[in-house]
Structures are given as structure tokens and as C-alpha cells.
């Protein structure tokens with residue numbers, strides 16, 4: 001009897017050849033097993049896949065592998081902040097990066113399409129925000145470099161699939177896994193506790209594939225399960241639904257302001273702001289523009305959206321988003 005395997009099966013099978021770790025291999029084999037049509041003609045194949053999975057499971061239990069040549073990835077920060085995308089396999093991380101930027105990461109309907117972290121730049125308003133797409137994580141599979149990337153991030157997007165099984169459980173399990181390594185993901189409006197050596201990281205939970213059936217029902221269940229701790233953001237990376245709102249939330253999570261530098265007597269360039277942390281003063285702006293300004297600053301003039309129209313302010317004046325500053329030395 002012919003097996004009638006689908007093209008998706010063969011696509012996923014190709015990934016097996018390049019799997020780097022036993023855990024990766026096992027997840028791909030499990031995916032293959034789920035893709036095999038269940039009938040008499042495929043019984044042998046099903047048995048073979050099951051044996052391979054069982055073998056990998058038992059080796060994983062017997063001797064945890066210690067990487068001899070640990071991989072590391074580091075991305076110099078550019079733009080207003082660095083956002084790391086994480087999540088289980090196949091949830092649409094790469095599709096989301098593609099939809100939010102001009103980058104072109106590989107997208108595929110099988111796990112571990114993304115093999116190494118991939119940087120991209122997202123434009124929002126008139127600034128750039130760095131996004132890093134990453135290979136998937138599962139409770140059994142989080143690489144040491146995943147943790148290192150997260151520790152360094154300015155913010156995190158944690159993606160799950162709204163059409164998949166129990167996104168709430170997946171989130172809770174992975175949050176607990178990260179916590180074991182002292183990385184605690186917190187909502188964007190939560191105060192960061194002073195708790196070194198714990199790395200508290202502002203996080204948006206993004207629930208993707210809202211275009212698929214059962215998404216709405218699953219969203220309500222998820223919202224309830226997360227209580228008010230996180231406010232999950234439903235999007236469809238493929239249709240673009242919800243992405244403008246997501247960009248706004250990413251910007252607000254970064255807690256930055258845009259400040260324009262004006263040269264006395266000249267028109268200000270509103271296309272090229274400096275990005276500073278919320279709460280920054282005129283002095284911080286001066287330091288960012290040039291060290292000569294910070295050393296010799298006498299005063300600044302300020303124009304703001306609401307209050308100021310060129311008044312003099314001193315170096316301790318706290319800046320707001322979209323302020324225009326003229327530095328005088």
C-alpha cells in the first residue's frame with residue numbers, strides 16, 4: 001500500500017539532516033510522526049519514527065550533553081533599542097520579523113526553520129528599533145546563548161500561536177524555565193524590582209495567527225489564564241492585523257523619548273531625532289550630542305509640543321518626547 005506522504009512531510013524531513021542537537025532531532029521526528037497519514041501502508045514508518053524518538057529520549061535522560069564548543073551570538077545594539085523575539089517552534093516569529101521590517105528571514109511550516117539568530121531593523125515613527133529573530137525554544141531545548149541574548153536585551157517579544165494547543169501552559173512552562181536561569185520576564189508596565197542577580201526583562205506576550213479559526217476562543221482562555229499579569233497582544237503576522245498597535249507597544253516598552261537638536265539660527269531637522277531614556281535631562285542630551293556641549297554648556301532653549309516656545313532652561317530640565325533643544329555654549 002503506498003504511504004501517500006505529503007510535500008510538507010518531505011520538507012520537514014530535509015531539516016533532519018541539518019539538526020544540530022539530539023533535542024532538535026527529536027522535535028523534528030515528532031513533527032514527522034504527526035505528519036504521517038495513519039493507515040496500514042505507513043505502519044512500518046510510524047514504528048521506525050517512534051523507535052528513533054524513544055532512543056533520543058532515553059539518551060537525553062541518561063547523559064545530559066555538555067556542549068564542548070559552546071556557540072555564542074552577540075549583536076551590537078543599533079537604533080533606539082534591541083528587542084529579542086522568542087517562542088516555541090512554528091509560531092510565526094520569522095514571519096513577524098519580516099512583516100515588521102525590510103528583512104527577509106526564512107519562513108517554513110516546520111519546526112527549526114530558523115537556525116541562528118537573525119537581526120533586522122524596524123522603522124517606527126522616525127526612529128529605528130532592532131529586532132532579533134531567534135531559533136525556537138521548548139522546555140527541553142533552550143541554548144546557553146538564548147539566555148545570554150535575553151540578558152542583554154532592552155525588551156522581549158514572547159510569541160505564541162493562538163491556533164495551537166494551550167498557549168497559556170506553554171507560556172507558563174517557558175517562563176518558569178527562564179526563571180530557573182534568573183531571567184524573569186515582566187510586563188511592560190511593571191516596576192523593575194532591584195534584585196540583582198535576577199535579570200528582569202520587559203516583555204510583550206504576542207499571540208499570533210489570530211486570522212485562524214478558534215483564535216478568538218483561545219485568546220479569551222489565554223487572557224484569563226495569564227490573569228492581569230500580562231496583557232497579550234493578538235496579531236496576524238501574515239495579514240498584518242494588529243501590527244501597528246504592536247509597534248506602538250514596542251516603542252512604549254522601550255521607555256525612550258525622541259529629542260531633536262536645533263542649531264541656533266537654523267531650521268530643525270524633524271527626521272533625525274536622538275533617542276534618550278525617558279527621564280533624561282538637558283545635560284544627558286548635551287552629552288549625547290557632543291562632549292564639548294556637556295563640558296561647556298551654559299543654557300538651552302526648548303520648544304515642546306505643549307508648553308515651551310523657545311524659553312531658556314537649565315541643564316537639569318527633564319525632557320519630553322519630541323522636544324526640540326538648542327544647546328548654547
Ligand SMILES: Nc1nc2c(ncn2[C@@H]2O[C@H](COP(=O)(O)OP(=O)(O)OP(=O)(O)O)[C@@H](O)[C@H]2O)c(=O)[nH]1
Nearest residue numbers: 090091092093094095108111112113114136237238
Ligand atoms: N495563518 C497564519 N499563518 C502564519 C502566521 N504567521 C506565520 N504563519 C505560518 O506559520 C508557519 C511558521 O512560520 P515561521 O515564521 O517560520 O515560524 P517560526 O516561529 O519562525 O518558526 P521556527 O523558526 O521554526 O521557530 C509558516 O507556515 C507561516 O506561513 C499568521 O499570522 N497566520
Ligand SMILES: [Mg+2]
Nearest residue numbers: 093094113114
Ligand atoms: Mg523562524
